[in-house]
Amino acid sequence: MHPGLTLRRRPGTPRSARLAAERPDIRRHLGWAAAHFGDARVARWHWPGPLGGPRTREQVRERLRIQAAQCARDGYTLWMWRELASGDLIGQIGLQPAEVEAERVIEVGWSVAPEHWGEGFATEAARVSLEWGFERAGLREIVSFAMVENAPSLRVMEKLGMSYERDFPRAGVPHALYRLRAVDWQ
DSSP, rough: OOOOOOOOOSSSSOOOSEEEEEEEHHHHHHHHHHHHHOOHHOOOOOOOGOOOOSHHHHHHHHHHHHHHHHHHSSSSSSEEEEETTTTTEEEEEEEEEEEETTEEEEEEEEEEEGGGSSSSSHHHHHHHHHHHIIIOOOSSEEEEETTTTTTHHHHHHHHOEEEEEEEEHHHHHEEEEEEEEEOOOO
8 A cells, every 4th residue: 555545446437528548458558558658759758868768569568567457456547548539549647656765655647649749638637637546546645746857747737736846866867846735636
């Protein structure tokens, strides 16, 4: 069990006005996810320099396996999100365990396909993920972090009502840490 967690499992997956989440599934999502996380434009924000850059198909397969197991165990994960109007997958957004300078945390994170950058999907799905975390999973706080040079992601954190806490090094790369507590959730 993760700190800050009082698990209250309820079936289903999150939804918003334009998007529907799906539990990660290797058979259904590997092709899209391998292309997405193998894209250098995407990988530069997730795995810069010392973290190895674009992911291989096998690395993505393992990532999806872990995320599916996490969803079954915790009731949340980095879900795959599909745009309702087109039926297209647009990204992977949701909640996952992470570590920030030896502190175990739950992170809200996002990775949106480059062709959908700037459409508000990260903010929309992350907001629904926060709601899921606080109201369904009983989390007391959720963090988010991004490289300090990733201005679009930092703006998403601010739009979500998260508070800047500090900069910290992650794999030797400066990151900004934001936090939101359940008591401050709208």
